[in-house]
Amino acid sequence: MKPFTLGILGAGQLGRMTAIAAAQLGIKSHIYAPDAAGSPAAEVAAFATTGAYDDKVALVKFAKSVDAVTSEFENVPASAMTLLSEHVPASPGAKALGVAQNRLSEKNLARELGISVPDFWAIHSDEALAAALDALQGKGVLKTTTMGYDGKGQMRVSTGDDAASIFAQMGSEELILEAFVPFAYEVSFLVGRTAGGQISHFPATQNHHENGILATSIAPADCPETVVEAGQKAAEDLASALELTGVMAMESFITKDGQLIFNEIAPRPHNSFHWTIEGCETSQFTQLARIMAGLPLGATEARGLWKMQNLLGQHMDEVPDHLHRSGRALHLYGKAEAKTDRKMGHVTWPIDG
Numbered sequence: 019m020k021p022f023t024l025g026i027l028g029a030g031q032l033g034r035m036t037a038i039a040a041a042q043l044g045i046k047s048h049i050y051a052p053d054a055a056g057s058p059a060a061e062v063a064a065f066a067t068t069g070a071y072d073d074k075v076a077l078v079k080f081a082k083s084v085d086a087v088t089s090e091f092e093n094v095p096a097s098a099m100t101l102l103s104e105h106v107p108a109s110p111g112a113k114a115l116g117v118a119q120n121r122l123s124e125k126n127l128a129r130e131l132g133i134s135v136p137d138f139w140a141i142h143s144d145e146a147l148a149a150a151l152d153a154l155q156g157k158g159v160l161k162t163t164t165m166g167y168d169g170k171g172q173m174r175v176s177t178g179d180d181a182a183s184i185f186a187q188m189g190s191e192e193l194i195l196e197a198f199v200p201f202a203y204e205v206s207f208l209v210g211r212t213a214g215g216q217i218s219h220f221p222a223t224q225n226h227h228e229n230g231i232l233a234t235s236i237a238p239a240d241c242p243e244t245v246v247e248a249g250q251k252a253a254e255d256l257a258s259a260l261e262l263t264g265v266m267a268m269e270s271f272i273t274k275d276g277q278l279i280f281n282e283i284a285p286r287p288h289n290s291f292h293w294t295i296e297g298c299e300t301s302q303f304t305q306l307a308r309i310m311a312g313l314p315l316g317a318t319e320a321r322g323l324w325k326m327q328n329l330l331g332q333h334m335d336e337v338p339d340h341l342h343r344s345g346r347a348l349h350l351y352g353k354a355e356a357k358t359d360r361k362m363g364h365v366t367w368p369i370d371g
């Protein structure tokens with residue numbers, strides 16, 4: 019194998035675990051982020067550049083120092099990726115980022131591809147919100163279209179609520195109102211896609227959220243084969259439509275009668291697939307490193323049934339217990355401050371039977 023350096027935009031735990039997986043394949047990583055210095059990703063990478071996503075000189079220098087660029091963070095400006103791609107293969111490209119950065123765009127694309135989505139309304143004023151709440155006739159979830167994550171930027175609402183005060187509270191120019199989906203459970207899918215369009219599916223994962231934040235995952239998900247097939251096809255169609263090179267996650271709701279309803283996508287490794295490090299023949303991070311370096315796709319069979327639990331700032335006193343139990347794989351991300359709801363690490367273990 020020729021020496022290969024993978025450029026990674028973003029400096030969090032996803033970049034960290036990608037760099038660790040890449041290193042195992044002899045691939046060096048170069049982290050680029052405004053907060054790279056001392057970050058979870060930079061401390062395990064060969065190189066790190068602290069630079070803004072609009073610093074053209076620094077971005078071009080970074081592009082020239084690497085063989086390919088991926089991003090662990092979908093809110094990188096699309097213009098940064100476009101500039102990088104003039105010098106080096108870079109994905110997710112502007113199209114994938116543009117869609118994944120906006121909840122309206124991702125739902126519109128899903129709908130165009132024939133994937134079921136909840137009823138939704140684009141909201142740009144309190145009048146529009148009042149009309150949409152009226153049309154909804156029930157419960158809904160109001161979300162900012164951009165920059166929302168881990169339950170931030172969203173609110174449960176109902177027909178009859180005071181649109182003007184809610185619109186002011188949300189403090190955003192563009193919102194999406196979604197009908198509340200009375201789901202039986204939540205399942206995410208992960209697809210790997212090579213530059214040549216070859217596809218690799220991971221086993222589906224069942225997720226449990228608390229306060230809008232992923233708490234635990236169990237995989238492979240215990241759901242009907244028809245659900246798995248529908249989800250894998252949807253994820254594959256989305257990744258292909260977005261011309262993605264890398265990995266992409268799709269979160270979905272499954273109703274009592276087994277219908278899959280699209281929630282959102284992330285064109286990067288995903289928290290709900292951290293179990294693949296121990297639980298799959300090839301982890302999501304290794305698959306991403308392979309794809310970016312032009313290596314063959316790895317097999318993705320699960321090695322039994324796995325559970326993953328996130329360790330948020332308020333869970334750090336559980337760490338000694340996990341350390342004392344055999345069979346548990348503890349991952350800490352090296353973040354200095356354990357703030358409430360901050361993802362500090364995760365732990366996985368095999369489930370018997």
Ligand code: AMP
Nearest residue numbers: 136159168169196197198199227230282
């Ligand atoms: P999101 O940031 O869109 O992934 O939302 C975080 C979590 O909120 C989801 O995983 C669901 O548990 C819940 N949620 C979001 N949107 C809806 C919806 N339309 N119907 C029911 N639950 C939702």
